[in-house]
Amino acid sequence: xxxxxxxxxxxxxxxxxxxxxxxxxxxxxxxxxxxxxxxxxxxxxxxxxxxxxxxxxxxxxxxxxxxxxxxxxxxxxxxxxxxxxxxxxxxxxxxxxxxxxxxxxxxxxxxxxxxxxxxxxxxxxxxxxxxxxxxxxxxxxxxxxxxxxxxxxxxxxxxxxxxxxxxxxxxxxxxxxxxxxxxxxxxxxxxxxxxxxxxxxxxxxxxxxxxxxxxxxxxxxxxxxxxxxxxxxxxxxxxxxxxxxxxxxxxxxxxxxxxxxxxxxxxxxxxxxxxxxxxxxxxxxxxxxxxxxxxxxxxxxxxxxxxxxxxxxxxxxxxxxxxxxxxxxxxxxxxxxxxxxxxxxxxxxxxxxxxxxxxxxxxxxxxxxxxxxxxxxxxxxxxxxxxxxxxxxxxxxxxxxxxxxxxxxxxxxxxxxxxxxxxxxxxxxxxxxxxxxxx
Amino acid sequence: xxxxxxxxxxxxxxxxxxxxxxxxxxxxxxxxxxxxxxxxxxxxxxxxxxxxxxxxxxxxxxxxxxxxxxxxxxxxxxxxxxxxxxxxxxxxxxxxxxxxxxxxxxxxxxxxxxxxxxxxxxxxxxxxxxxxxxxxxxxxxxxxxxxxxxxxxxxxxxxxxxxxxxxxxxxxxxxxxxxxxxxxxxxxxxxxxxxxxxxxxxxxxxxxxxxxxxxxxxxxxxxxxxxxxxxxxxxxxxxxxxxxxxxxxxxxxxxxxxxxxxxxxxxxxxxxxxxxxx
Numbered sequence: 001x002x003x004x005x006x007x008x009x010x011x012x013x014x015x016x017x018x019x020x021x022x023x024x025x026x027x028x029x030x031x032x033x034x035x036x037x038x039x040x041x042x043x044x045x046x047x048x049x050x051x052x053x054x055x056x057x058x059x060x061x062x063x064x065x066x067x068x069x070x071x072x073x074x075x076x077x078x079x080x081x082x083x084x085x086x087x088x089x090x091x092x093x094x095x096x097x098x099x100x101x102x103x104x105x106x107x108x109x110x111x112x113x114x115x116x117x118x119x120x121x122x123x124x125x126x127x128x129x130x131x132x133x134x135x136x137x138x139x140x141x142x143x144x145x146x147x148x149x150x151x152x153x154x155x156x157x158x159x160x161x162x163x164x165x166x167x168x169x170x171x172x173x174x175x176x177x178x179x180x181x182x183x184x185x186x187x188x189x190x191x192x193x194x195x196x197x198x199x200x201x202x203x204x205x206x207x208x209x210x211x212x213x214x215x216x217x218x219x220x221x222x223x224x225x226x227x228x229x230x231x232x233x234x235x236x237x238x239x240x241x242x243x244x245x246x247x248x249x250x251x252x253x254x255x256x257x258x259x260x261x262x263x264x265x266x267x268x269x270x271x272x273x274x275x276x277x278x279x280x281x282x283x284x285x286x287x288x289x290x291x292x293x294x295x296x297x298x299x300x301x302x303x304x305x306x307x308x309x310x311x312x313x314x315x316x317x318x319x320x321x322x323x324x325x326x327x328x329x330x331x332x333x334x335x336x337x338x339x340x341x342x343x344x345x346x347x348x349x350x351x352x353x354x355x356x357x358x359x360x361x362x363x364x365x366x367x368x369x370x371x372x373x374x375x376x377x378x379x380x381x382x383x384x385x386x387x388x389x390x391x392x393x394x395x396x397x398x399x400x401x402x403x404x405x406x407x408x409x410x411x412x413x414x415x416x417x418x419x420x421x422x423x424x425x426x427x428x429x430x431x432x433x434x435x436x437x438x439x
Numbered sequence: 440x441x442x443x444x445x446x447x448x449x450x451x452x453x454x455x456x457x458x459x460x461x462x463x464x465x466x467x468x469x470x471x472x473x474x475x476x477x478x479x480x481x482x483x484x485x486x487x488x489x490x491x492x493x494x495x496x497x498x499x500x501x502x503x504x505x506x507x508x509x510x511x512x513x514x515x516x517x518x519x520x521x522x523x524x525x526x527x528x529x530x531x532x533x534x535x536x537x538x539x540x541x542x543x544x545x546x547x548x549x550x551x552x553x554x555x556x557x558x559x560x561x562x563x564x565x566x567x568x569x570x571x572x573x574x575x576x577x578x579x580x581x582x583x584x585x586x587x588x589x590x591x592x593x594x595x596x597x598x599x600x601x602x603x604x605x606x607x608x609x610x611x612x613x614x615x616x617x618x619x620x621x622x623x624x625x626x627x628x629x630x631x632x633x634x635x636x637x638x639x640x641x642x643x644x645x646x647x648x649x650x651x652x653x654x655x656x657x658x659x660x661x662x663x664x665x666x667x668x669x670x671x672x673x674x675x676x677x678x679x680x681x682x683x684x685x686x687x688x689x690x691x692x693x694x695x696x697x698x699x700x701x702x703x704x705x706x707x708x709x710x711x712x713x714x715x716x717x
């Protein structure tokens with residue numbers, strides 16, 4: 001090919017691209033929205049954005065999946081430092097403190113007030129607003145909220161002559177049922193847990209009204225210390241470690257890695273986020289049900305679980321006119337109608353009273369009891385132990401905790417030693433965060 | 440000349456200098472606050488047991504990858520000099536793994552070995568009840584990432600060894616045969632010394648590769664776990680910098696990594712190279 005032809009081809013390509021793309025977006029203002037939703041959840045986000053774009057003609061939201069939660073956050077930070085941040089970024093629960101301390105966000109309550117968009121904040125359920133508010137104001141828009149629930153294989157329960165409509169309520173029952181199921185050949189192991197730190201510590205502590213960290217779980221200041229190696233933590237993790245030896249509990253890795261153990265029938269029970277309900281309905285072949293996160297019973301009080309998942313943060317550094325579109329999109333996704341659709345499609349919980357009431361009156365929860373399970377764990381007024389957990393550099397702390405949990409389950413350390421090591425590492429990370437974010 | 444110097448400065452010296460500078464600061468995640476802290480990042484690093492474990496892991500990993508990669512490379516290259524039908528096809532196939540990106544190689548290994556959904560544990564479950572659970576057994580996880588990394592790099596080693604083997608004059612080999620030297624003897628006295636410059640080069644390159652280029656496999660397969668059993672230095676740089684958003688510590692770690700690799704390479708040139716006959 002001659003040089004002339006090469007340049008000619010390139011020029012033609014550019015012209016074609018300009019010709020095909022330019023007119024379509026010429027009048028619309030683009031709003032960039034970075035998220036971390038893959039698979040079925042990603043498709044649902046895409047559909048939500050299409051609906052918004054079709055609902056008005058002024059703004060065009062462009063959704064882009066930037067990878068996992070940590071990757072999305074890192075990408076947004078890098079973009080912010082390059083002075084070209086996305087307007088909206090989805091940040092996971094444990095990134096909350098990092099965002100609050102960053103000085104890079106446009107608090108969503110302030111945005112909606114300044115853009116004169118009315119949202120009835122009182123309609124949002126308490127465990128959600130509690131997790132993401134500072135001084136009573138919501139700093140990010142609740143988007144995908146879930147809670148860890150127990151999934152169980154009804155076929156395996158039947159094989160062990162257990163009532164398939166009665167999931168275990170207590171950890172003791174989890175042990176007893178598991179033994180019965182394994183003995184009857186219903187499955188190879190009793191239970192496995194996804195997102196080990198989130199489900200077994202971050203949620204199990206508030207669920208029993210136990211403090212996870214000092215300073216009201218980190219809400220009151222940055223000089224916070226972890227409290228997970230006390231009597232309760234040792235009891236719970238120690239039991240799991242003992243069960244790992246007996247083959248009742250089967251550790252399956254971090255994040256959603258253990259899911260296949262449940263899906264392929266190896267483990268009869270799984271603790272995992274309610275966010276996978278939608279996916280499980282498509283992929284799980286056997287008869288399954290859900291129950292609340294198991295509890296240790298007396299003397300521990302039964303409180304509420306905390307939310308997991310993500311919220312949408314608005315970043316500073318874009319043109320003022322564009323924030324009008326951002327506010328409209330926020331309004332759109334918090335609308336009860338969208339919420340109901342989002343929740344029914346994915347398994348995330350509906351987060352406004354109106355959406356919940358509408359779903360109830362349509363007998364939705366009667367027909368889909370698994371979606372009620374997660375919501376039922378989030379009811380009631382949270383205490384200071386159960387409003388949430390707010391720690392700086394939480395992703396790193398979670399990683400340190402999970403590394404130590406692995407040492408415990410592998411039998412390399414006792415629950416006491418492992419949790420103490422996790423606390424020491426976690427406190428060190430907290431100290432570093434406090435020093436870096438001194439006001 | 441000038442463009443090359445410019446490229447080197449922009450893409451090598453500037454980032455390296457920036458790492459060095461950042462390693463003396465405590466930086467907030469969004470970069471809006473930077474405080475000079477002197478050597479504090481290094482002190483914190485060197486007083487944490489985790490960091491020493493990462494260094495030990497790195498050496499186990501690098502020696503394993505280099506040993507297996509170079510050893511297997513030589514063995515396979517020697518086999519690929521035989522006169523068999525379809526030799527060209529075999530040689531091409533042997534180079535293929537090098538064309539696979541490390542994260543993809545990691546995912547392939549996951550699909551074969553993962554305790555929950557891997558093919559191999561599934562087949563093994565018909566024969567034995569023993570579970571190779573590298574999600575909890577550190578040494579199994581380490582073996583897995585070493586083999587996976589060595590596999591991605593073995594094609595590169597084979598290519599060099601093959602070129603070296605084919606360059607050995609047949610007359611020398613024939614003369615040795617006539618003198619009564621057997622296959623092993625010929626290899627030890629003729630082939631290995633003649634290959635020594637290539638072997639030396641490959642050892643150096645493989646070590647550097649396993650210190651820096653091995654990140655993809657670890658990220659895809661173990662993420663440093665179980666515990667911190669497969670957390671090697673370069674992965675910790677990524678983890679503390681990009682997940683932990685602790686840029687100061689991450690920068691200090693990359694400076695340490697650079698010092699270790701430069702030191703190691705210098706040592707090799709000082710001692711190992713004496714054994715090389717050019």
